[in-house]
Amino acid sequence: MQINxxxxxxxxxxxxxxxxxxxxxxxxxxTVAVKNVAEASADDVNCDVLALGCPSMGDEVLEESEFEPFISSIEASVSGKKVALFGSYGWGDGQWMRDWSERMQNAGAQLVTEALIVNDAPTGDECKEFGTKIAQ
Structure with missing residues (x-):
């Protein structure tokens, strides 16, 4: 199984x-490949599971200069794809993740598990468990 x-x-x-x-x-x-969005391309959606991570920015939105344009560029390509979403936040209640999850589902993505959101710095345990879950 390939996870990007x-x-x-x-x-x-x-x-x-x-x-x-x-x-x-x-x-x-x-088998896992990890890329910063600045190094990613639309070809990276060609995998068994696509895991996308972005923190909450501004008024609980995706980062607007690099990540949002990337998501817009792949949105039409995620239909039928297995997708997992994750990110961190320092304020708010996770609305950015609920909006993003809905957006990906509306684009036809199959969310393989509930999104993982972490307040501030992550602990390894919950993230590793998430990784194990998306690899099944």
Whole structure:
């Protein structure tokens, strides 16, 4: 199973989540590629599971200069794809993730599990468990 993890990070929390998720998925036998969104392309949706990570920004939205344009560019390509969403936040109640989950479902993505959101710095355990879950 190939899992591609694409993320954007500001403070490093979402990048840490991506790396922990990779550990969990690899422990479940998956092959995992992790990329910062600046290095990602539309070809990266060609995998068994696409894991996308972005922290809450501004008024609980996706990061607007790099991550949002990437999501817009792949939105038409996620129909029928298995997708997992994750991210960190420092304020709010997770509305950005609820909106993003709904957006991906409306685009036809199959969310493989409930999105993982972490307040501030992640602990490895919950992220590794998420990685294991998406690798099944």
């Amino acid at each position: 993890i694409i993320f954007w990070t500001g403070s490093g929390n979402t990048e840490a989540m991506a790396n922990y998720i990779k550990e969990g998925a690899e422990s479940a036998g998956a």
